[in-house]
Amino acid sequence: MNETGLCELAVVGLGVMGGNLARNFASRGLRVAGYQRTVEHAHALAAAHPEARLRIADSLEALVKMLERPRRLVLMVNAGPAVDSVLDQLDPLLEDGDIVVDGGNSLYTDTDRRVARAESRPWRFVGMGVSGGSEGALLGPSIMPGGDRYAWERLRPPLEAIAARSPSGVCVTYCGRGSAGHFVKMVHNGIEYGDMQLIAEVTALMREGMGWPWGQVADTFAEWNRGELESYLIEITADILRAPDPQNPGALLVDAILDRAGQKGTGKWTVVAAAEHGVPIPTIAAAVDARLLSAAKELRTRAEAALRPARGVIQGVSPDDLRDALYASKIASYTQGFALLQAASEARDYGANLAEIARIWTGGCIIRAVFLERIRAAFAQAPRPSGPDGPELLVLAPDFAADVARRLPGWRRVVAAAAAAGHPVPGLSASLAWFDTLTQARGSASLIQAQRDYFGSHTYERVDAPGVFVHTEWPKSSQ
Numbered sequence: 130m131n132e133t134g135l136c137e138l139a140v141v142g143l144g145v146m147g148g149n150l151a152r153n154f155a156s157r158g159l160r161v162a163g164y165q166r167t168v169e170h171a172h173a174l175a176a177a178h179p180e181a182r183l184r185i186a187d188s189l190e191a192l193v194k195m196l197e198r199p200r201r202l203v204l205m206v207n208a209g210p211a212v213d214s215v216l217d218q219l220d221p222l223l224e225d226g227d228i229v230v231d232g233g234n235s236l237y238t239d240t241d242r243r244v245a246r247a248e249s250r251p252w253r254f255v256g257m258g259v260s261g262g263s264e265g266a267l268l269g270p271s272i273m274p275g276g277d278r279y280a281w282e283r284l285r286p287p288l289e290a291i292a293a294r295s296p297s298g299v300c301v302t303y304c305g306r307g308s309a310g311h312f313v314k315m316v317h318n319g320i321e322y323g324d325m326q327l328i329a330e331v332t333a334l335m336r337e338g339m340g341w342p343w344g345q346v347a348d349t350f351a352e353w354n355r356g357e358l359e360s361y362l363i364e365i366t367a368d369i370l371r372a373p374d375p376q377n378p379g380a381l382l383v384d385a386i387l388d389r390a391g392q393k394g395t396g397k398w399t400v401v402a403a404a405e406h407g408v409p410i411p412t413i414a415a416a417v418d419a420r421l422l423s424a425a426k427e428l429r430t431r432a433e434a435a436l437r438p439a440r441g442v443i444q445g446v447s448p449d450d451l452r453d454a455l456y457a458s459k460i461a462s463y464t465q466g467f468a469l470l471q472a473a474s475e476a477r478d479y480g481a482n483l484a485e486i487a488r489i490w491t492g493g494c495i496i497r498a499v500f501l502e503r504i505r506a507a508f509a510q511a512p513r514p515s516g517p518d519g520p521e522l523l524v525l526a527p528d529f530a531a532d533v534a535r536r537l538p539g540w541r542r543v544v545a546a547a548a549a550a551g552h553p554v555p556g557l558s559a560s561l562a563w564f565d566t567l568t569q570a571r572g573s574a575s576l577i578q579a580q581r582d583y584f585g586s587h588t589y590e591r592v593d594a595p596g597v598f599v600h601t602e603w604p605k606s607s608q
Protein backbone atom coordinates (compact mmCIF):
# COMPACT_ATOMS: atom_id res chain seq x y z
CA MET A 130 0.00 0.00 0.00
CA ASN A 131 1.24 3.47 -0.73
CA GLU A 132 0.31 6.73 0.98
CA THR A 133 -3.04 6.70 -0.85
CA GLY A 134 -3.63 3.15 0.32
CA LEU A 135 -3.81 1.84 -3.22
CA CYS A 136 -2.17 -1.11 -4.96
CA GLU A 137 -0.07 -0.74 -8.12
CA LEU A 138 -1.34 -3.78 -9.94
CA ALA A 139 -3.91 -6.57 -9.72
CA VAL A 140 -3.84 -10.21 -10.72
CA VAL A 141 -7.21 -11.78 -11.53
CA GLY A 142 -7.12 -15.58 -11.33
CA LEU A 143 -4.81 -16.92 -8.65
CA GLY A 144 -4.31 -20.49 -9.85
CA VAL A 145 -0.80 -21.92 -10.15
CA MET A 146 0.34 -19.44 -12.83
CA GLY A 147 -1.60 -16.42 -11.54
CA GLY A 148 -0.69 -17.01 -7.91
CA ASN A 149 2.99 -17.35 -8.72
CA LEU A 150 2.93 -14.31 -10.99
CA ALA A 151 1.31 -12.26 -8.19
CA ARG A 152 4.00 -13.42 -5.75
CA ASN A 153 6.69 -12.59 -8.32
CA PHE A 154 5.35 -9.00 -8.69
CA ALA A 155 5.21 -8.68 -4.90
CA SER A 156 8.77 -9.97 -4.50
CA ARG A 157 9.93 -7.06 -6.68
CA GLY A 158 8.42 -4.58 -4.24
CA LEU A 159 5.11 -4.01 -6.03
CA ARG A 160 1.89 -3.62 -4.05
CA VAL A 161 -0.32 -6.36 -5.49
CA ALA A 162 -4.05 -6.93 -5.19
CA GLY A 163 -5.55 -10.28 -6.09
CA TYR A 164 -8.93 -11.70 -6.95
CA GLN A 165 -10.15 -15.19 -7.63
CA ARG A 166 -13.73 -16.37 -8.12
CA THR A 167 -13.21 -18.95 -5.38
CA VAL A 168 -12.44 -16.30 -2.77
CA GLU A 169 -11.41 -18.75 -0.06
CA HIS A 170 -8.64 -20.02 -2.36
CA ALA A 171 -7.38 -16.46 -2.77
CA HIS A 172 -7.32 -15.89 0.99
CA ALA A 173 -5.57 -19.23 1.50
CA LEU A 174 -2.88 -18.22 -1.01
CA ALA A 175 -2.34 -14.88 0.73
CA ALA A 176 -2.16 -16.59 4.12
CA ALA A 177 0.33 -19.19 2.84
CA HIS A 178 2.62 -16.46 1.52
CA PRO A 179 2.47 -13.58 4.01
CA GLU A 180 5.76 -12.17 2.69
CA ALA A 181 3.94 -11.20 -0.54
CA ARG A 182 1.46 -9.05 1.40
CA LEU A 183 -1.19 -9.79 -1.25
CA ARG A 184 -4.39 -7.82 -0.74
CA ILE A 185 -7.33 -10.03 -1.60
CA ALA A 186 -10.54 -8.55 -2.95
CA ASP A 187 -13.82 -10.39 -2.52
CA SER A 188 -15.29 -9.05 -5.75
CA LEU A 189 -14.09 -7.42 -8.95
CA GLU A 190 -15.81 -4.18 -7.81
CA ALA A 191 -13.73 -4.22 -4.63
CA LEU A 192 -10.59 -5.11 -6.60
CA VAL A 193 -10.97 -2.16 -8.95
CA LYS A 194 -11.36 0.20 -5.97
CA MET A 195 -8.07 -1.05 -4.50
CA LEU A 196 -6.01 0.09 -7.49
CA GLU A 197 -4.25 3.35 -8.25
CA ARG A 198 -5.20 4.89 -11.58
CA PRO A 199 -4.76 4.28 -14.38
CA ARG A 200 -5.37 0.75 -13.19
CA ARG A 201 -3.35 -2.27 -14.31
CA LEU A 202 -5.06 -5.67 -14.16
CA VAL A 203 -3.43 -8.88 -15.32
CA LEU A 204 -5.91 -11.67 -16.08
CA MET A 205 -4.53 -15.17 -15.46
CA VAL A 206 -7.76 -17.06 -16.07
CA ASN A 207 -8.33 -20.03 -18.39
CA ALA A 208 -8.14 -19.13 -22.07
CA GLY A 209 -11.53 -19.01 -23.78
CA PRO A 210 -14.93 -17.87 -22.47
CA ALA A 211 -13.55 -17.12 -18.97
CA VAL A 212 -11.54 -14.21 -20.41
CA ASP A 213 -14.63 -12.70 -22.07
CA SER A 214 -16.65 -13.19 -18.91
CA VAL A 215 -14.10 -11.27 -16.79
CA LEU A 216 -13.88 -8.55 -19.45
CA ASP A 217 -17.69 -8.24 -19.44
CA GLN A 218 -17.66 -7.83 -15.66
CA LEU A 219 -14.77 -5.36 -15.67
CA ASP A 220 -16.07 -3.25 -18.55
CA PRO A 221 -18.52 -1.08 -16.54
CA LEU A 222 -16.00 -0.73 -13.70
CA LEU A 223 -13.05 0.56 -15.70
CA GLU A 224 -12.18 4.13 -16.61
CA ASP A 225 -10.17 6.08 -19.10
CA GLY A 226 -6.65 4.69 -19.54
CA ASP A 227 -7.10 1.63 -17.35
CA ILE A 228 -5.23 -1.40 -18.72
CA VAL A 229 -6.38 -5.01 -18.88
CA VAL A 230 -3.79 -7.65 -19.75
CA ASP A 231 -4.76 -11.18 -20.79
CA GLY A 232 -1.79 -13.30 -19.69
CA GLY A 233 -3.29 -16.70 -20.59
CA ASN A 234 -2.63 -18.93 -23.61
CA SER A 235 -5.40 -17.29 -25.63
CA LEU A 236 -6.03 -18.07 -29.27
CA TYR A 237 -4.78 -15.07 -31.25
CA THR A 238 -8.03 -14.65 -33.15
CA ASP A 239 -9.82 -14.29 -29.80
CA THR A 240 -7.26 -11.62 -28.94
CA ASP A 241 -7.98 -9.85 -32.26
CA ARG A 242 -11.64 -9.75 -31.26
CA ARG A 243 -10.86 -8.39 -27.79
CA VAL A 244 -8.47 -5.79 -29.18
CA ALA A 245 -11.25 -4.61 -31.52
CA ARG A 246 -13.70 -4.50 -28.63
CA ALA A 247 -11.36 -2.42 -26.47
CA GLU A 248 -10.97 0.13 -29.28
CA SER A 249 -14.48 1.43 -28.60
CA ARG A 250 -14.00 1.40 -24.83
CA PRO A 251 -12.10 3.77 -22.52
CA TRP A 252 -9.85 0.97 -21.25
CA ARG A 253 -6.90 -0.52 -23.06
CA PHE A 254 -6.14 -4.15 -23.81
CA VAL A 255 -2.93 -6.12 -24.04
CA GLY A 256 -2.69 -9.78 -25.11
CA MET A 257 0.37 -11.24 -23.46
CA GLY A 258 2.08 -14.61 -23.66
CA VAL A 259 3.83 -15.91 -20.56
CA SER A 260 6.14 -18.91 -20.70
CA GLY A 261 8.12 -20.82 -18.14
CA GLY A 262 5.56 -22.93 -16.35
CA SER A 263 4.75 -22.40 -12.69
CA GLU A 264 8.37 -22.03 -11.62
CA GLY A 265 9.01 -19.48 -14.34
CA ALA A 266 5.96 -17.47 -13.28
CA LEU A 267 7.38 -17.28 -9.77
CA LEU A 268 11.06 -16.76 -10.48
CA GLY A 269 11.17 -15.13 -13.92
CA PRO A 270 9.18 -16.02 -17.03
CA SER A 271 9.67 -14.97 -20.61
CA ILE A 272 6.94 -12.43 -21.32
CA MET A 273 5.45 -11.63 -24.75
CA PRO A 274 3.10 -8.63 -24.64
CA GLY A 275 1.47 -7.13 -27.71
CA GLY A 276 -1.27 -4.68 -28.58
CA ASP A 277 -1.74 -1.19 -27.18
CA ARG A 278 1.64 0.60 -27.15
CA TYR A 279 0.67 3.18 -24.54
CA ALA A 280 -0.37 0.34 -22.27
CA TRP A 281 2.95 -1.42 -22.89
CA GLU A 282 4.87 1.66 -21.71
CA ARG A 283 2.82 1.64 -18.50
CA LEU A 284 3.35 -2.09 -18.05
CA ARG A 285 6.99 -2.08 -18.92
CA PRO A 286 8.50 -1.36 -15.45
CA PRO A 287 6.61 -4.10 -13.57
CA LEU A 288 7.06 -6.62 -16.41
CA GLU A 289 10.77 -5.91 -16.67
CA ALA A 290 10.99 -6.34 -12.91
CA ILE A 291 9.54 -9.86 -12.93
CA ALA A 292 10.86 -11.24 -16.24
CA ALA A 293 13.74 -13.68 -16.54
CA ARG A 294 17.19 -12.35 -17.21
CA SER A 295 19.64 -14.02 -19.58
CA PRO A 296 23.06 -12.92 -20.86
CA SER A 297 21.10 -11.40 -23.79
CA GLY A 298 19.04 -9.12 -21.52
CA VAL A 299 15.68 -9.01 -19.79
CA CYS A 300 13.24 -11.49 -21.31
CA VAL A 301 10.33 -9.20 -22.15
CA THR A 302 9.76 -7.05 -25.21
CA TYR A 303 6.86 -5.45 -27.02
CA CYS A 304 6.02 -8.12 -29.61
CA GLY A 305 3.90 -5.96 -31.91
CA ARG A 306 0.45 -4.60 -32.66
CA GLY A 307 -2.89 -6.34 -32.18
CA SER A 308 -2.68 -9.99 -31.21
CA ALA A 309 1.11 -10.23 -31.73
CA GLY A 310 1.82 -11.28 -28.12
CA HIS A 311 -0.43 -14.29 -28.26
CA PHE A 312 0.65 -15.20 -31.79
CA VAL A 313 4.28 -15.17 -30.66
CA LYS A 314 3.42 -17.32 -27.63
CA MET A 315 1.53 -19.75 -29.86
CA VAL A 316 4.55 -20.16 -32.14
CA HIS A 317 6.75 -20.56 -29.07
CA ASN A 318 4.56 -23.49 -28.08
CA GLY A 319 4.59 -24.94 -31.60
CA ILE A 320 8.39 -24.87 -31.50
CA GLU A 321 8.21 -26.41 -28.01
CA TYR A 322 6.17 -29.29 -29.49
CA GLY A 323 8.81 -29.74 -32.21
CA ASP A 324 11.72 -29.77 -29.76
CA MET A 325 9.97 -32.25 -27.47
CA GLN A 326 9.13 -34.59 -30.35
CA LEU A 327 12.69 -34.53 -31.74
CA ILE A 328 14.15 -35.27 -28.31
CA ALA A 329 11.64 -38.10 -27.79
CA GLU A 330 12.54 -39.65 -31.15
CA VAL A 331 16.27 -39.53 -30.49
CA THR A 332 15.69 -41.02 -27.04
CA ALA A 333 13.69 -43.88 -28.56
CA LEU A 334 16.41 -44.55 -31.16
CA MET A 335 19.06 -44.74 -28.44
CA ARG A 336 16.98 -46.98 -26.27
CA GLU A 337 14.92 -49.16 -28.62
CA GLY A 338 17.01 -48.95 -31.78
CA MET A 339 20.50 -49.11 -30.32
CA GLY A 340 19.76 -50.87 -27.07
CA TRP A 341 21.45 -48.35 -24.79
CA PRO A 342 20.77 -48.60 -21.06
CA TRP A 343 18.81 -45.64 -19.66
CA GLY A 344 21.89 -44.40 -17.79
CA GLN A 345 23.81 -44.02 -21.04
CA VAL A 346 20.89 -42.16 -22.64
CA ALA A 347 20.68 -39.77 -19.67
CA ASP A 348 24.46 -39.24 -19.63
CA THR A 349 24.47 -38.47 -23.34
CA PHE A 350 21.79 -35.78 -22.92
CA ALA A 351 23.69 -34.34 -19.95
CA GLU A 352 26.82 -34.21 -22.11
CA TRP A 353 24.94 -32.61 -25.02
CA ASN A 354 23.63 -30.04 -22.59
CA ARG A 355 27.19 -28.76 -22.16
CA GLY A 356 27.50 -28.00 -25.88
CA GLU A 357 25.57 -26.38 -28.71
CA LEU A 358 22.33 -28.17 -27.71
CA GLU A 359 22.36 -26.63 -24.22
CA SER A 360 18.74 -25.93 -23.39
CA TYR A 361 16.11 -26.36 -20.73
CA LEU A 362 14.37 -29.24 -22.53
CA ILE A 363 17.63 -31.23 -22.97
CA GLU A 364 18.52 -30.56 -19.33
CA ILE A 365 15.19 -31.79 -17.97
CA THR A 366 15.32 -34.84 -20.25
CA ALA A 367 18.54 -35.99 -18.55
CA ASP A 368 16.88 -35.46 -15.15
CA ILE A 369 13.68 -37.26 -16.17
CA LEU A 370 15.55 -40.31 -17.47
CA ARG A 371 17.29 -40.78 -14.11
CA ALA A 372 14.20 -40.41 -11.91
CA PRO A 373 13.36 -43.57 -9.93
CA ASP A 374 9.85 -45.01 -9.91
CA PRO A 375 8.54 -44.29 -6.41
CA GLN A 376 6.20 -47.29 -6.65
CA ASN A 377 8.74 -49.78 -7.92
CA PRO A 378 12.14 -49.85 -6.21
CA GLY A 379 15.02 -50.25 -8.62
CA ALA A 380 12.93 -49.26 -11.66
CA LEU A 381 12.88 -45.96 -13.51
CA LEU A 382 9.80 -43.78 -13.63
CA VAL A 383 10.03 -43.23 -17.39
CA ASP A 384 9.26 -46.93 -17.96
CA ALA A 385 6.06 -46.60 -15.93
CA ILE A 386 4.61 -43.66 -17.86
CA LEU A 387 1.91 -44.43 -20.41
CA ASP A 388 2.90 -43.40 -23.96
CA ARG A 389 -0.15 -41.21 -24.55
CA ALA A 390 0.65 -37.50 -24.94
CA GLY A 391 -1.79 -34.76 -23.97
CA GLN A 392 -2.14 -31.40 -25.65
CA LYS A 393 -4.06 -28.29 -24.80
CA GLY A 394 -4.24 -26.90 -28.31
CA THR A 395 -1.47 -24.38 -28.95
CA GLY A 396 0.47 -26.79 -31.19
CA LYS A 397 -2.61 -27.47 -33.29
CA TRP A 398 -3.32 -23.74 -33.50
CA THR A 399 0.22 -23.19 -34.79
CA VAL A 400 -0.31 -25.72 -37.57
CA VAL A 401 -3.67 -24.19 -38.54
CA ALA A 402 -2.23 -20.66 -38.48
CA ALA A 403 0.73 -21.77 -40.59
CA ALA A 404 -1.56 -23.29 -43.22
CA GLU A 405 -3.64 -20.12 -43.24
CA HIS A 406 -0.56 -17.95 -43.69
CA GLY A 407 0.84 -20.25 -46.41
CA VAL A 408 3.92 -21.25 -44.42
CA PRO A 409 5.02 -24.90 -44.33
CA ILE A 410 5.97 -26.03 -40.82
CA PRO A 411 6.29 -29.81 -41.26
CA THR A 412 8.44 -30.39 -38.17
CA ILE A 413 5.82 -28.85 -35.90
CA ALA A 414 2.99 -30.52 -37.82
CA ALA A 415 4.75 -33.89 -37.40
CA ALA A 416 4.98 -33.23 -33.66
CA VAL A 417 1.24 -32.51 -33.42
CA ASP A 418 0.42 -35.59 -35.52
CA ALA A 419 2.71 -37.73 -33.39
CA ARG A 420 0.87 -36.62 -30.25
CA LEU A 421 -2.45 -37.45 -31.91
CA LEU A 422 -1.21 -40.93 -32.89
CA SER A 423 0.23 -41.41 -29.41
CA ALA A 424 -3.20 -40.75 -27.97
CA ALA A 425 -4.64 -43.60 -30.07
CA LYS A 426 -2.97 -46.17 -27.83
CA GLU A 427 -5.58 -48.92 -28.24
CA LEU A 428 -5.62 -48.55 -32.02
CA ARG A 429 -1.81 -48.73 -32.11
CA THR A 430 -1.88 -51.84 -29.98
CA ARG A 431 -4.35 -53.52 -32.36
CA ALA A 432 -2.40 -52.37 -35.44
CA GLU A 433 0.86 -53.76 -34.08
CA ALA A 434 -0.76 -57.10 -33.38
CA ALA A 435 -2.40 -57.20 -36.83
CA LEU A 436 0.48 -55.98 -38.99
CA ARG A 437 3.56 -57.06 -36.98
CA PRO A 438 6.12 -54.93 -38.82
CA ALA A 439 9.74 -56.04 -38.43
CA ARG A 440 11.59 -53.74 -36.07
CA GLY A 441 15.32 -54.24 -35.85
CA VAL A 442 18.57 -52.85 -34.60
CA ILE A 443 19.72 -49.47 -35.92
CA GLN A 444 22.93 -49.98 -37.90
CA GLY A 445 25.72 -47.60 -38.86
CA VAL A 446 24.73 -44.66 -36.68
CA SER A 447 27.08 -43.02 -34.16
CA PRO A 448 26.16 -40.89 -31.13
CA ASP A 449 27.52 -37.89 -33.04
CA ASP A 450 25.16 -38.69 -35.92
CA LEU A 451 22.23 -38.60 -33.49
CA ARG A 452 23.35 -35.26 -32.12
CA ASP A 453 23.79 -33.89 -35.64
CA ALA A 454 20.33 -35.12 -36.69
CA LEU A 455 18.77 -33.50 -33.64
CA TYR A 456 20.59 -30.24 -34.11
CA ALA A 457 19.93 -29.99 -37.85
CA SER A 458 16.24 -30.81 -37.33
CA LYS A 459 16.11 -28.12 -34.69
CA ILE A 460 17.48 -25.60 -37.18
CA ALA A 461 14.78 -26.75 -39.63
CA SER A 462 12.07 -26.40 -37.00
CA TYR A 463 13.13 -22.94 -35.82
CA THR A 464 13.50 -21.80 -39.42
CA GLN A 465 9.87 -22.83 -39.97
CA GLY A 466 8.64 -21.17 -36.77
CA PHE A 467 10.40 -17.89 -37.47
CA ALA A 468 9.19 -17.97 -41.10
CA LEU A 469 5.65 -18.22 -39.73
CA LEU A 470 6.25 -15.28 -37.40
CA GLN A 471 7.66 -13.28 -40.31
CA ALA A 472 4.74 -14.05 -42.61
CA ALA A 473 2.14 -13.36 -39.93
CA SER A 474 3.83 -10.13 -38.95
CA GLU A 475 3.60 -8.94 -42.55
CA ALA A 476 0.07 -10.21 -43.20
CA ARG A 477 -1.30 -9.01 -39.89
CA ASP A 478 0.74 -5.82 -39.55
CA TYR A 479 2.26 -6.82 -36.21
CA GLY A 480 5.56 -5.06 -36.87
CA ALA A 481 7.34 -7.86 -35.02
CA ASN A 482 11.10 -7.79 -34.57
CA LEU A 483 12.39 -11.36 -34.97
CA ALA A 484 15.74 -10.63 -33.29
CA GLU A 485 13.93 -9.31 -30.23
CA ILE A 486 11.63 -12.34 -30.13
CA ALA A 487 14.61 -14.70 -30.28
CA ARG A 488 16.25 -12.65 -27.53
CA ILE A 489 13.34 -12.90 -25.07
CA TRP A 490 13.29 -16.66 -25.63
CA THR A 491 16.92 -17.00 -24.45
CA GLY A 492 15.72 -17.16 -20.84
CA GLY A 493 12.68 -17.99 -18.74
CA CYS A 494 10.64 -19.91 -21.32
CA ILE A 495 10.35 -23.62 -22.01
CA ILE A 496 12.40 -23.46 -25.24
CA ARG A 497 15.21 -21.38 -23.69
CA ALA A 498 18.54 -22.39 -25.19
CA VAL A 499 21.94 -20.98 -26.02
CA PHE A 500 20.98 -21.63 -29.65
CA LEU A 501 18.47 -18.76 -29.46
CA GLU A 502 21.26 -16.21 -28.96
CA ARG A 503 22.67 -17.33 -32.30
CA ILE A 504 19.22 -16.90 -33.84
CA ARG A 505 18.97 -13.42 -32.34
CA ALA A 506 22.34 -12.52 -33.84
CA ALA A 507 21.30 -13.85 -37.27
CA PHE A 508 18.12 -11.74 -37.33
CA ALA A 509 19.92 -8.67 -35.97
CA GLN A 510 22.08 -8.44 -39.09
CA ALA A 511 22.18 -5.43 -41.37
CA PRO A 512 18.92 -4.63 -43.19
CA ARG A 513 18.19 -6.43 -46.43
CA PRO A 514 17.59 -4.18 -49.46
CA SER A 515 13.90 -5.03 -49.33
CA GLY A 516 11.86 -6.64 -46.61
CA PRO A 517 12.73 -7.04 -42.97
CA ASP A 518 16.21 -7.28 -41.49
CA GLY A 519 18.19 -10.47 -41.30
CA PRO A 520 18.15 -13.56 -43.51
CA GLU A 521 15.19 -14.46 -45.73
CA LEU A 522 15.09 -17.76 -43.85
CA LEU A 523 17.07 -18.66 -40.76
CA VAL A 524 18.71 -21.63 -42.47
CA LEU A 525 20.04 -19.27 -45.15
CA ALA A 526 22.00 -17.23 -42.60
CA PRO A 527 25.65 -18.09 -43.34
CA ASP A 528 26.56 -19.78 -40.07
CA PHE A 529 23.32 -21.80 -39.91
CA ALA A 530 23.76 -22.83 -43.56
CA ALA A 531 27.28 -24.02 -42.76
CA ASP A 532 26.02 -25.81 -39.65
CA VAL A 533 23.39 -27.76 -41.58
CA ALA A 534 25.84 -28.65 -44.35
CA ARG A 535 28.21 -30.12 -41.75
CA ARG A 536 25.45 -32.16 -40.13
CA LEU A 537 23.69 -33.34 -43.26
CA PRO A 538 25.54 -36.69 -43.66
CA GLY A 539 24.78 -37.72 -40.05
CA TRP A 540 21.18 -36.48 -40.37
CA ARG A 541 20.67 -38.65 -43.48
CA ARG A 542 22.29 -41.67 -41.84
CA VAL A 543 19.96 -41.44 -38.85
CA VAL A 544 16.75 -41.02 -40.85
CA ALA A 545 17.71 -43.73 -43.34
CA ALA A 546 18.79 -46.21 -40.65
CA ALA A 547 15.67 -45.56 -38.59
CA ALA A 548 13.43 -46.14 -41.60
CA ALA A 549 15.34 -49.28 -42.60
CA ALA A 550 14.98 -50.74 -39.11
CA GLY A 551 11.32 -49.73 -38.71
CA HIS A 552 11.69 -47.06 -36.02
CA PRO A 553 9.38 -44.05 -36.44
CA VAL A 554 11.13 -40.68 -36.60
CA PRO A 555 8.38 -38.38 -37.94
CA GLY A 556 10.00 -35.17 -36.67
CA LEU A 557 13.54 -35.95 -37.85
CA SER A 558 12.35 -37.22 -41.24
CA ALA A 559 9.82 -34.43 -41.85
CA SER A 560 12.59 -31.94 -41.09
CA LEU A 561 14.96 -33.62 -43.54
CA ALA A 562 12.26 -33.86 -46.22
CA TRP A 563 11.55 -30.16 -45.71
CA PHE A 564 15.25 -29.38 -46.14
CA ASP A 565 15.55 -31.51 -49.27
CA THR A 566 12.43 -29.94 -50.77
CA LEU A 567 13.54 -26.43 -49.89
CA THR A 568 16.90 -26.94 -51.54
CA GLN A 569 15.56 -28.42 -54.80
CA ALA A 570 15.18 -25.62 -57.32
CA ARG A 571 13.11 -27.82 -59.67
CA GLY A 572 10.75 -30.00 -57.72
CA SER A 573 8.03 -32.49 -58.51
CA ALA A 574 5.12 -30.04 -58.62
CA SER A 575 5.15 -29.82 -62.45
CA LEU A 576 3.22 -33.07 -62.46
CA ILE A 577 0.73 -31.74 -59.89
CA GLN A 578 0.05 -28.80 -62.16
CA ALA A 579 -0.37 -31.09 -65.17
CA GLN A 580 -2.80 -33.31 -63.27
CA ARG A 581 -4.80 -30.29 -62.08
CA ASP A 582 -5.04 -29.03 -65.62
CA TYR A 583 -5.92 -32.49 -66.96
CA PHE A 584 -8.88 -33.13 -64.66
CA GLY A 585 -10.01 -29.61 -63.86
CA SER A 586 -8.68 -27.20 -66.53
CA HIS A 587 -6.92 -25.33 -63.73
CA THR A 588 -4.14 -24.17 -66.12
CA TYR A 589 -0.38 -24.18 -65.59
CA GLU A 590 2.67 -22.03 -66.35
CA ARG A 591 5.40 -23.11 -68.76
CA VAL A 592 9.03 -22.87 -67.63
CA ASP A 593 9.72 -20.57 -70.61
CA ALA A 594 6.77 -18.25 -69.79
CA PRO A 595 6.24 -17.99 -66.03
CA GLY A 596 3.22 -15.88 -65.11
CA VAL A 597 1.32 -16.87 -68.27
CA PHE A 598 -1.37 -19.46 -67.45
CA VAL A 599 -2.28 -21.89 -70.21
CA HIS A 600 -4.58 -24.87 -70.60
CA THR A 601 -3.98 -27.99 -72.65
CA GLU A 602 -6.49 -30.45 -74.05
CA TRP A 603 -4.57 -33.47 -72.78
CA PRO A 604 -4.56 -36.59 -74.97
CA LYS A 605 -6.63 -39.22 -73.21
CA SER A 606 -5.71 -42.89 -73.52
CA SER A 607 -9.17 -44.06 -72.48
CA GLN A 608 -11.04 -42.40 -75.39
Ligand code: 6PG
Nearest residue numbers: 260261262318392393394395495
Ligand atom coordinates in the same frame (compact mmCIF):
# COMPACT_ATOMS: atom_id res chain seq x y z
C1 6PG B 1 4.99 -22.56 -21.42
C2 6PG B 1 4.26 -23.82 -21.79
C3 6PG B 1 2.87 -23.73 -21.23
C4 6PG B 1 2.19 -25.07 -21.09
C5 6PG B 1 1.65 -25.59 -22.36
C6 6PG B 1 1.61 -27.10 -22.43
O1 6PG B 1 5.43 -21.91 -22.35
O2 6PG B 1 5.12 -22.27 -20.24
O3 6PG B 1 4.18 -23.97 -23.16
O4 6PG B 1 2.17 -22.81 -21.99
O5 6PG B 1 3.00 -25.98 -20.44
O6 6PG B 1 0.36 -25.08 -22.42
O7 6PG B 1 0.94 -27.34 -23.56
P1 6PG B 1 0.36 -28.73 -23.98
O8 6PG B 1 -0.54 -29.19 -22.86
O9 6PG B 1 -0.36 -28.45 -25.22
O10 6PG B 1 1.54 -29.64 -24.14
